[in-house]
Amino acid sequence: MKNFYALFFFSLIFLGGCSGQEELDELLILTGIGIDQGDDQNVKVTFQATNPQAQAGGESGGGGASQATSYTFESEGEDVVAAVFNANNLLSRKLFFPHISSLVVGEDYARENGLHEISDFLERHYEIRDSYMLFIAKETTASDILNTFPPLDNSSIQNIKRLVEVPGSTIGLKDGIELEDFIRWRYGDDRDAVITGVERVTKETDSSNTESLNEIEGNKNALRLTGLALFDKDYLVDWLSYKDSVAWVMINGESETVKNYTVPCRDSKGTIGFLLKEMDIKAKPKIEGDQLTYMIQVRGHFNLQGMTCKIDLSTDKGVTELQDIINTNLEEDLQTSVENAQDLNLDYFGIKNYLFKNQPNQWEKAKDDWESLYAQMEITTEVDVYLESPGARVGNNEES
Amino acid sequence: MWRKNSKNVSPTNQTDTTLTITEDVEQNIEQIKHCLGDPFDLVYKEYKFKRTAFALCYIDGLISTEDLERTVIPSLMDWFKENDSSSGARDFSQHIQVPKKLNTTSDFSIMLTALLRGSTILFIKKGTEAFLISDQHWETRSIEEPSSQTMVRGPREGFVEALAVNSTLIRRRITNPRLRFKSFIVGEMTQTMVMVIYIEGLVNESALNVACSRITNAKASEIFETGMLEELIEDKGYSPFPTLIDTERPDVVSAALTEGKLAIMMEGSPFALIGPATFISYFQTAEDYYNRFDLSTFLRMIRFIAFWIAFALPATYVALTTFHQELIPTDLLISLAAQREGLPFPAIVEALIMETVFEILREAGIRMPRPIGPAVSIVGAIVIGEAAVTAGLVSPAIVIVVSLTAIASFANPYYSIAGSARIMRFVLMLFAATAGIFGILIFTLILCIHLVSLRSLGEPYMSPFAPFSMKKQKDTVVRFPMWWSKRKKRWKQEA
Numbered sequence: 082m083k084n085f086y087a088l089f090f091f092s093l094i095f096l097g098g099c100s101g102q103e104e105l106d107e108l109l110i111l112t113g114i115g116i117d118q119g120d121d122q123n124v125k126v127t128f129q130a131t132n133p134q135a136q137a138g139g140e141s142g143g144g145g146a147s148q149a150t151s152y153t154f155e156s157e158g159e160d161v162v163a164a165v166f167n168a169n170n171l172l173s174r175k176l177f178f179p180h181i182s183s184l185v186v187g188e189d190y191a192r193e194n195g196l197h198e199i200s201d202f203l204e205r206h207y208e209i210r211d212s213y214m215l216f217i218a219k220e221t222t223a224s225d226i227l228n229t230f231p232p233l234d235n236s237s238i239q240n241i242k243r244l245v246e247v248p249g250s251t252i253g254l255k256d257g258i259e260l261e262d263f264i265r266w267r268y269g270d271d272r273d274a275v276i277t278g279v280e281r282v283t284k285e286t287d288s289s290n291t292e293s294l295n296e297i298e299g300n301k302n303a304l305r306l307t308g309l310a311l312f313d314k315d316y317l318v319d320w321l322s323y324k325d326s327v328a329w330v331m332i333n334g335e336s337e338t339v340k341n342y343t344v345p346c347r348d349s350k351g352t353i354g355f356l357l358k359e360m361d362i363k364a365k366p367k368i369e370g371d372q373l374t375y376m377i378q379v380r381g382h383f384n385l386q387g388m389t390c391k392i393d394l395s396t397d398k399g400v401t402e403l404q405d406i407i408n409t410n411l412e413e414d415l416q417t418s419v420e421n422a423q424d425l426n427l428d429y430f431g432i433k434n435y436l437f438k439n440q441p442n443q444w445e446k447a448k449d450d451w452e453s454l455y456a457q458m459e460i461t462t463e464v465d466v467y468l469e470s471p472g473a474r475v476g477n478n479e480e481s
Numbered sequence: 482m483w484r485k486n487s488k489n490v491s492p493t494n495q496t497d498t499t500l501t502i503t504e505d506v507e508q509n510i511e512q513i514k515h516c517l518g519d520p521f522d523l524v525y526k527e528y529k530f531k532r533t534a535f536a537l538c539y540i541d542g543l544i545s546t547e548d549l550e551r552t553v554i555p556s557l558m559d560w561f562k563e564n565d566s567s568s569g570a571r572d573f574s575q576h577i578q579v580p581k582k583l584n585t586t587s588d589f590s591i592m593l594t595a596l597l598r599g600s601t602i603l604f605i606k607k608g609t610e611a612f613l614i615s616d617q618h619w620e621t622r623s624i625e626e627p628s629s630q631t632m633v634r635g636p637r638e639g640f641v642e643a644l645a646v647n648s649t650l651i652r653r654r655i656t657n658p659r660l661r662f663k664s665f666i667v668g669e670m671t672q673t674m675v676m677v678i679y680i681e682g683l684v685n686e687s688a689l690n691v692a693c694s695r696i697t698n699a700k701a702s703e704i705f706e707t708g709m710l711e712e713l714i715e716d717k718g719y720s721p722f723p724t725l726i727d728t729e730r731p732d733v734v735s736a737a738l739t740e741g742k743l744a745i746m747m748e749g750s751p752f753a754l755i756g757p758a759t760f761i762s763y764f765q766t767a768e769d770y771y772n773r774f775d776l777s778t779f780l781r782m783i784r785f786i787a788f789w790i791a792f793a794l795p796a797t798y799v800a801l802t803t804f805h806q807e808l809i810p811t812d813l814l815i816s817l818a819a820q821r822e823g824l825p826f827p828a829i830v831e832a833l834i835m836e837t838v839f840e841i842l843r844e845a846g847i848r849m850p851r852p853i854g855p856a857v858s859i860v861g862a863i864v865i866g867e868a869a870v871t872a873g874l875v876s877p878a879i880v881i882v883v884s885l886t887a888i889a890s891f892a893n894p895y896y897s898i899a900g901s902a903r904i905m906r907f908v909l910m911l912f913a914a915t916a917g918i919f920g921i922l923i924f925t926l927i928l929c930i931h932l933v934s935l936r937s938l939g940e941p942y943m944s945p946f947a948p949f950s951m952k953k954q955k956d957t958v959v960r961f962p963m964w965w966s967k968r969k970k971r972w973k974q975e976a
Contacts, residue, residue: 093916093923102803104828105821110814133819179807180814
């Protein structure tokens, strides 16, 4: 028996022979992938890889600051797989996928080819996790986004990932939208997907050179989150406005816990800016007979951030008025965004799925007439938020 | 070397068994001289009287000559001036008062052994018995602070090489009539005195029996340190783990005794062995009980972490950087990758080089003559810390890994178990280099299986985890406050 164990260990060590072993300097650590339409119906894949020599601090860096912190490599092929294979022709190191943090798809590609090929390849790839963020490059190509040297961050991929992660963006998405979300919506839940969009702030300037980072104007190189990209099945069809994106985020419960919002005053010119907090949102579609209704209820409170309306907050009446304004505006915004979805005949709020899960019998009967049912859907919104704090002051400059 | 020289020789069969103690005092002394090869330190003196004579014989340096001259010789003189030895030995031993124990023997070889152990031998004319005045006294090191197991709070006394001193150190701590010292002679050639110490009624009987029978049956020609004894007492097998605790501290031994363990000490070694040992006991120090319980618990956790680091950190580094790069956070991976740029060796070779260099430095640090110390540490610091990195031989990360490992391996209170971690670290590195985390898992599982199968003096090594005992968890990883446990020790029924 002892001999058997000895044999086992030795065969493990010697026959195993370090297979699968890779030293760090043999790997090209990819941080992001971009996918675009190439020439002749080809697919162009852009890899963003870190350049460790430039990114490491301290003395061992070798190259130091004179080198770019990231490099991008482009490769074309008949499909995504071929393009990835072809990349090996120009790279001296093994492509290392696990550290990819985002995938950027060019708008053209998303409109014409759709995402099914990409999602299949990426989900099938054993080295790639599904939990990275998806972005659609608005009005530009993915390689353009990847080829940008952003200010403050080491690479554009890191930059756009942090744009989502750091709270406070307009649409206020909590976790970003990941590939697995897309796949679940598209193939699991039978709902139309949305994907975060990203764009260059100034499209004219060339930001693919570190030289451009020497200027004080950070905007030139900056990337910006846009409204959500709207998909019909696998294909990009439209872009949601910021307002609609915010509504989508709120209704789907993907919102950050604290959320900026601005509404106009009732009569006079001016705006009210506030922080929505501790929102409790319920959105329930319901079939009653032939009528589909969608009920949206929002409860929560808000902190006033800034106000240029003539409202006297020191009185009960003023506070009620402020709350009324905010409630009605929020109701309208939510209503409009759902109506927009109806107009597009796209179910990105997941109404079908909700009905299927909660009213399976009615759904069986009604699903054939879905289009007319959806078009005639009634929307009721009920927003009830109250003022938690007017901020550090109660008085108002606009008071006469 | 040792083995070759140790032919079956012992002081007893060196002497002619036919030798007996004769009535002639001078002849006795001649016989002793003959047996011991006329040694320079044999001191003997004959005192002759009208009707009788007696002789004293001892080995210089093993007895207290002061005692002998002040109390033994005068009283003997007084007695023999007036009495005849022909009245018999019994008479004599009853009337004379020597300060120390007085034994008699008629066996020459027993007498000879006693002489070598430091007894003064008294021969009386016309008597066929020798009187053994046991008054050993020799130079010993004074009691000092133990150098291998230091602590911030706690007694500063450590054991010395003299068994008699050590036993008093324990007696002073446990003033209890049930404290037992059971002595054995081990070593055919060295005839070394070994003592098993325990508290009657409290001790784990089966462990005691195992220990006693193994000591009795130990076949060794010589032992000089409890480490050698340990090998004879432990279970047979090639375990890298020690199964007896060694300590220089009397308070640790006393604490172990009150817990029902037994201690083994021997003449000539300041280290006591404590058994049965459990794996967990290597992470507990006596100081744990002197400090507040929360601090001790925290420190125990630290020791566990340190043990794990000392055991697995280099292997984990190798496995992660060569097999599982996806497990490393991106930013860290990038900085590790930057350090690896342009390095000549794979990570495992790097790790092996640095670990070996460190082990050499460590060994050199122990063996070198004191005055050279600073030189070695300067060179070591430069070689390990600076030059190897600057020269592009190894990456800075591996230097951190090795130094962390080194520091962690010193955090263990017992040198012996730190040594096992030290050896197994290299094996684990090989597994990690061939099969990554999978290899680490395999080896760790093998060790776990091995550990639960280990026994120390017949008791399970991994107790109280395997077999699990909820009651005993009070003092394992966490030390709960003293008032959690019942104050009274439960004594076993008297056998």
